[in-house]
Amino acid sequence: MRKIGLVIVAIIFAASGGLAQAEGPGDPTAVKKEDDGKWLDKEGNPTYKISADGTVDWFTYSGYRRYHSDCHVCHGPDGMGSTYAPALKDSVKSMSYGDFLGVVASGRKNISTAAENVMPAFGDNPNVACYMDDLYVYLRARSTDAWGRQRPAKKEEKTEAYTKAEDACMGKK
Numbered sequence: 001m002r003k004i005g006l007v008i009v010a011i012i013f014a015a016s017g018g019l020a021q022a023e024g025p026g027d028p029t030a031v032k033k034e035d036d037g038k039w040l041d042k043e044g045n046p047t048y049k050i051s052a053d054g055t056v057d058w059f060t061y062s063g064y065r066r067y068h069s070d071c072h073v074c075h076g077p078d079g080m081g082s083t084y085a086p087a088l089k090d091s092v093k094s095m096s097y098g099d100f101l102g103v104v105a106s107g108r109k110n111i112s113t114a115a116e117n118v119m120p121a122f123g124d125n126p127n128v129a130c131y132m133d134d135l136y137v138y139l140r141a142r143s144t145d146a147w148g149r150q151r152p153a154k155k156e157e158k159t160e161a162y163t164k165a166e167d168a169c170m171g172k173k
């Protein structure tokens with residue numbers, strides 16, 4: 001299952017034109033909800049849905065947790081960046097969804113400066129690879145300030161479809 005996920009990542013990445021493109025994801029308005037609780041924008045890219053009372057969709061919540069377990073050491077809390085790695089809250093403004101998946105799966109080594117800051121490849125790490133959309137949705141919500149620097153307190157329920165896909169991806173029965 002994980003391999004299939006990676007192939008899909010590679011296809012999306014290739015379709016997006018690789019790293020050459022510097023175009024953001026556009027209008028983040030959620031128009032459609034998938035069975036697993038994931039919201040999509042009008043282009044079909046994953047996006048967030050935050051209600052007036054502060055209830056976040058499951059992916060935003062899950063992405064918050066995954067970000068703070070696997071990314072914040074380098075990228076700073078809440079996507080704010082650090083001296084070592086860029087603020088992802090800003091990065092996703094000018095990156096397509098496909099570019100995001102590509103960099104996270106394959107990693108990147110900064111060759112533009114003397115410093116050798118390395119973005120590790122997470123494609124083979126199920127704790128990240130199985131939660132790509134969660135991470136993206138959370139960071140997209142941060143990029144528009146739809147979600148602030150706090151931990152989401154109220155969230156939509158985790159769906160059965162999400163749990164099924166998660167277990168399959170993580171190799172559980």
Ligand code: HEC
Nearest residue numbers: 070071074084085086091103108109110117118119128135
């Ligand atoms: C060991 C430190 C480290 C960790 C952990 C890390 N990153 Fe990175 N990341 C970097 C560095 C350094 C760069 C900049 C690389 C470059 O300039 O080529 C980067 C770049 C990126 C970029 C491209 C940003 C841009 O503006 O082009 C994305 C997207 C990204 N990381 C996502 C993530 C996500 C999501 C996680 C958690 C799953 C994560 N990173 C974990 C160090 C890290």
